[in-house]
Amino acid sequence: MSFKSLGLSEPILKAVSKKGYETPSPIQQKAIPSILEGKDILASAQTGTGKTAGFTLPMLHKLAENSYHKHRSIRALVLTPTRELAAQVFANVKEYSEFLDIRSAVIFGGVNQKPQVATIKRGIDVLVATPGRLIDLESQGALSLKHIEILVLDEADRMLDMGFLRDIERVMKLIPSRRQNLMFSATFSKDIKKLAYSILNNPVQVEATPENTAVEIIDQKVHRVAKTKKTGLIIKLISEGNWEQVLVFTRTKHGANRLTKKMVSAGITAAAIHGNKSQGARTKALAGFKNGKVRVLVATDIAARGLDIPLLPHVINFELPNVSEDYVHRIGRTGRAGASGEAISLVSADEISYLRGIEKLIGMSIDIEIIEGFEPDPNASTEPIKPGQNRSRNQSRNRNSGQRNSGNTKNSGRNRNRRRNDSKR
Incomplete structure (x- = not known):
């Protein structure tokens, strides 16, 4: 199967060819035709399977096909859990839209928001974002999500792991109810299926590899x-x-x-x-x-x-x-x-x-x-370290330190909260 046989437009095929890709991966073969038909997708795809192109290529095709807006507004939103993933998805969107009249931007926390806001105000079609910064800028009136046609949740399982469920629910209230939804996750856990049920409309379920298996090679x-x-x-x-x-x-x-x-x-x-x-x-x-x-x-x-x-x-x-x-x-x-x-x-x-x-x-x-000189300790306990156990020792140490420096307690608490919020975005 070729990318052309999937029904993608010539400008997109040109961009794919420029990247040196000839044959679509299994997730691309299964997802792209259904996305082009306008169907919602629930896809299980391990990292490295080509899932980003699996939703980026048909998303760009559909946006270019219906580019009838006088003023550019955000028509596609890709939500990702981390800054690095947001930057990577944005890079792919830029590469695949090279020969299209499509503008895009990426926003995430931990950096100055002014350049991000300036880019959005110039007009964009595709926005790649982490939840925290997206909600911040929307609440400031720096962007509008009223014209979203396509929503992508990338690595949805990680977003739930990181505690973004409330943020996702908040975003759902800000975008039109009539839209196409594409959800990609490495696993189909109970929580993912529950989220999918609340967001997706009669989704096509796609699996690139058996659930939860490591890459065989x-x-x-x-x-x-x-x-x-x-x-x-x-x-x-x-x-x-x-x-x-x-x-x-x-x-x-x-x-x-x-x-x-x-x-x-x-x-x-x-x-x-x-x-x-x-x-x-x-x-x-x-x-x-x-x-x-x-x-x-x-x-x-x-x-x-x-x-x-x-x-x-x-x-x-x-x-x-x-x-x-x-x-x-x-x-x-x-x-x-x-x-x-x-x-x-x-x-x-x-x-x-x-x-x-x-x-x-x-x-x-x-x-x-077992490598000689680095043998396991036969007397060591096999009792697993519980999550947070190391953290408790550090907190105890910090409490002692805090007693010695009580004058700085409030400021350090504020800084800690600020860092925590930044890392979430």
């Missing part, structure tokens, strides 16, 4: 190791393997910062990317990683959503995620667009239960290897 491996030896092991693997582009996942922001510092001390160029980093720092870190100046990018789950890194060869789980589905998202950063990839997990005793949950989810056992 990724070579998955587990290294059992003592928790105290993880840092030494990851430095050994990267250094002795001469790995040049490695994405590493940690469970916390603090852990990402700490591991990055230790890698830099060991002579490995590394950068951290997480919610507490400014957008400028995150953009700089990602650019350095893509152009080869940074060998290792250390990320938390939320920050890593939407990272589009072609031919990424290595993903390392320095710590396994608390939620099994997040493992699938993590390793899906490699093995993209048909390329092979390697996913390695460093597993200590207290993560064994997480490993069992992951294996149950993906329906397979992952090969285990």
Whole structure:
């Protein structure tokens, strides 16, 4: 099957050809014709399956086909959970609309809103946004959602995980009831189906891969190791393997910062990317990683959503995620667009239960290897670290510190809330 056979217009086919794509992926083959027919879509698509083009191409086709508005107004809205994903989707919209009279913009928090508002006021057809900044600008009267014809919820499962349900419900009240809805999610959980039922109208259900399965071409491996030896092991693997582009996942922001510092001390160029980093720092870190100046990018789950890194060869789980589905998202950063990839997990005793949950989810056992000098601790507890347990110790430390610096308590609280709101947007 070719892209032309899907019914896309010549200007879009020209843009697709310019990017070097010839054959649509399974999700594109299944979703594009139904979207062009005006149907609502509920699509299950793992990262790296081509889902962004799966909704961007037919969306642009429909907008260009009905470009009858005298004054440009926002006619298509793409909601994403993170800044990185918003930026990536916007880049794709720009590329695929190169030969169309379509204008687009992206908005997200953590950066100055003035340039974003100025772009919107000049007139746009497509808006890519994170929920927090979108609601902020709408409440300020900086944009209107009254003319939305197409709504896309990208990575809807992550939006629910991040607590955006109320924001999504608020957006629904701001857009016309008559519209086309496209929802993309890595999983069809009960919460996703409940959200879909409230938004979609007789949707066509599309699945690119079996539900919750890891990409089969990724070579998955587990290294059992003592928790105290993880840092030494990851430095050994990267250094002795001469790995040049490695994405590493940690469970916390603090852990990402700490591991990055230790890698830099060991002579490995590394950068951290997480919610507490400014957008400028995150953009700089990602650019350095893509152009080869940074060998290792250390990320938390939320920050890593939407990272589009072609031919990424290595993903390392320095710590396994608390939620099994997040493992699938993590390793899906490699093995993209048909390329092979390697996913390695460093597993200590207290993560064994997480490993069992992951294996149950993906329906397979992952090969285990123990490296000499980095053996697991036979006396370590297999009791899993509960989410928030490390945080409690940090909070206790912060409370003691706060008592010593009580004069700064109110200001620090305000700053903490401001940072939390920025990271959500």
